[in-house]
Amino acid sequence: MALWLQILTAVVLVGVGACLVPLLLQLRRTAASVQRLAESAREDLHQIAADVHHLRNRADALADLAATSLEFPLGLSRIVAGTAQALEVFLEKAGLSWMSALLTGIKYALTLFRRPKKEDGTKEADHE
Numbered sequence: 001m002a003l004w005l006q007i008l009t010a011v012v013l014v015g016v017g018a019c020l021v022p023l024l025l026q027l028r029r030t031a032a033s034v035q036r037l038a039e040s041a042r043e044d045l046h047q048i049a050a051d052v053h054h055l056r057n058r059a060d061a062l063a064d065l066a067a068t069s070l071e072f073p074l075g076l077s078r079i080v081a082g083t084a085q086a087l088e089v090f091l092e093k094a095g096l097s098w099m100s101a102l103l104t105g106i107k108y109a110l111t112l113f114r115r116p117k118k119e120d121g122t123k124e125a126d127h128e
Helices: 003-094 097-111
Strands: none
Touching (some): 003 097
16 A cells, blocks of 8 residues: 555544544533433423322312302202292282293293203313
8 A cells, every 4th residue: 555545544534533532522411411401301390290280189179169169059049940930830820920921031040050960970080
């Protein structure tokens, strides 16, 4: 092999080595940064999941509180609607049709406030 070819090959190998070493060092630093980012994201996601779970529990408690606080008004509206229906039948027998029409309107207005019947009563299963 010619001397100039050997020198050229040696220069090329030194040049490639000089470029490859900093590149490999930078790749190593980048990989370490990516690993730190992944660990930080894992911790953040764990905290977010805990916060979402806490919010879901508070929303369930609030829904239960709302259902409990509406039980009395709903029961009262049923009583008033039943009374209105009984008065309507009584007033029809007495011949006061305008009063029965008014009571029918009140009865239908109160049916808007009634709680719809529960179909199954089961909650969604936890997926945790």
